Amino acid sequence: MATDPADDAWLRELLLHGDWPADLRHTGETAAVLAERDPAVDRTGGATRALLAALDDAWERGWQPADVVHVIGRGATARARTLTLALIAEDARVRDAASRAPEGWLEQLRELGALRPGDADVVGVVGAWHRAERRSAADAWRVVLVLASALRRLARIEQLVPPPSRWGPGTGGTGPAGAERTRTPDDGRVLRRIRGLLAKAESSDFPDEAGALTAKAQQLMTRHAVDAALLDAEAGPSAGAGIGTRRVHVDDPYVRAKMQLLGAVADANGVRLVWYQGLGIANLVGAAPDLAAVELLFTSLLLQASRALASAERDAGRGAASRAFRRAFLLGYAHRVGERLTAARERATTQAAAERGADLVPVLRRRAEAVDAVVTELFPRVRSSRSRGSVDGGGWYAGRAAADRADVGPRRPSVR
Template sequence: MGRERQDTQGPDRIVEDVLGRVLYASAPDAGDAVEAGASLLAADAGQWPAVGRLLLRRAEQLVRQAWERGWQPADLVRMARRTAPDDARPTRLAVDLIAAEARRYGTGALDPRWAAQLRELGAEAWWTADDRFLPELGGREAMDRFPLAEALLDVMRLVFGLPAIEPVGPVPGTSGRRTAPPAAPAGTSGEPKMLGRIRALLAKAEATDYPEEAEALTGKAQQLMARHSIDEALLAAGAGAGPEGAPEAVRIGVDRPYESTGAMLLDAVAEANRCRAVWNEDLGFSTVVGFATDLESVELLYTSLLVQATTAMTRAEAGQRTAGRKRTKTFRQSFLLGYANRIHQRLSAATERTVTESATELGERLLPVLAARDVAVAGAAEQMFPVTTRHSVRGARDAEGWHEGTAAADRASLGGR
């Protein structure tokens, strides 16, 4: 009788048994568990639509649990990409599972940063019905039932195994939704317009082939960022302390290879914009703590400087090859380390100069406001990360790479008018 019941069990029982074995399998046994589970899920073509609906329901629960452990959509997708850098399918499946879970929220119930991440990922339920999810997914991916079940189980196991991390925003559907910043006074530039100008300047700096032009464009963008930050600080102080006046946090991916030098560059940009960055090497991101306006500046400038550094490094390597010198990973690491070190020096000097000029213009009220924000950011960062360690970058032994990287950072100068 026991064997007869086992053979006739329905799709709901099959799905629960498979997930119980797959999700809780130890790392050495995970491959065998996924393969055996995929065989069971794909065995009956007639049950395939129902299996898809049940898997989707369980996947929504797993994704929700990941949100409650501190993860956000961009983080989850980054982990899928990080675990399979040469295969885009896990990333697409992760986006699908996020889209399925996001259906439960109305557009007005999401934190603005969360909603922006969903838009950027394109996380929308594209399948016609949950019973059609697996058949239509198989058509999109050009996969038969067994390999498709394997791929989906792998992603569900990834989501299930994500550790708890420091939250950087409210979980969807909770009452912790951020409020909008204070409105700009009449006749002044609003934040969207200012950020649009900054993005345009940085895009031109990334596109130009002339170092002097890139220097001027990036320097102008940094001036706008610094002055915009000061204006927002004074505006918030005048409006009185409130939810909009509290530091926030964002996570920024630091991708392989050379993630240690990337983390150094991000730290330099964060510090210059009155933020704190804490790098999680194992999970491939840095958490940046600061006020909303400054966080926007950090994200924009860091992304632009990465593009400029990569372009400059490619040109430097080409010059080295032309001169008959073969360059290796050590050259690239040294280049990026010299670049990050020099950028840090120049950003720090530019920030100090901008504050000095603004204090002369605005008077004594500026410095106490900035000092109060620095204290607030430091306190928020220490509350999120009470224990941190300093990380030393080793292995940069190529003097020519360091020299080329420093020169490239000088060309990307951010200082002064």
């Protein structure tokens, strides 16, 4: 009788060192062999252990839970997403992430639904996934092969959060650039108000109402950023600059154009952006409450841009706009939104300075310098880039016009 592959060192070698593209016939042939030898799929847990080892290697190379799920969910490995989530949940359980992981890691686990108590068994993760998905044994083994190969091929990226190997006993950690400013109850209140305003804007069928709500959200962001910068300045240099990091994931299509929109929102709010081409992953560096607010506003504006694009297509009598038109629309939208957000930030800062009778320029300059210093520390080889290639003129100007209608700045005559 053949040796069960789940107990076989050969299986671990196959998964951790084999290259299994999803579209090659050889992958299917190997999956068929595995199915014949182990039709129950990972009966004794060898595949699960190998995949958890591959996941552990990914953590050491700078990847975080949400990063892995995002990349696995793209392209040929999309069918492996549910298995990836199950493995991440098991990894969190085994490592006692609930009491040991840094807050940023925990937040991702919560959002992914991968931080839950239970009696999960490391032996049964792949097998349980196979039974729940009701796949054939051959199909399940093919997904396992492709997932193992995808995890192994993940390139090394910057380590923004300590991996599990650096977690202490029952304590959270901090990123390599130092601790973030401790969040205050006011941070939470402001973020809830911003989230509520943007949710109303997204659900509104009236552009003027949506624009007014978005404008109010941006105003809150700016005023809170000024307050936070003043608090940090009063605390003195010993309190640190209060700078943290966050990753944002951007899906296809038109990733580069969407990154331009995220960059515009980030720039207007004192946050730096570094992104990995080909992965759809952006790294944001800035004050902790600013990072959360930027992500919220970007997500809302992206939804508003999608609606505006659909409207522009109808107005132009286009059944289905070309890719060039859509890309140019998003680029034009991003460019104009950036202009309006920057103007709104400058106006709100001037108003805050007048109310406080203080010169905020030195305070905000020190905050910007602190952000730049962290970017240099974390991304020493970063280089700036600009969108290249021709742009559809109609799409560009339609996007700018839509951004004007979004009315993201405070509604005052001086905006126009």
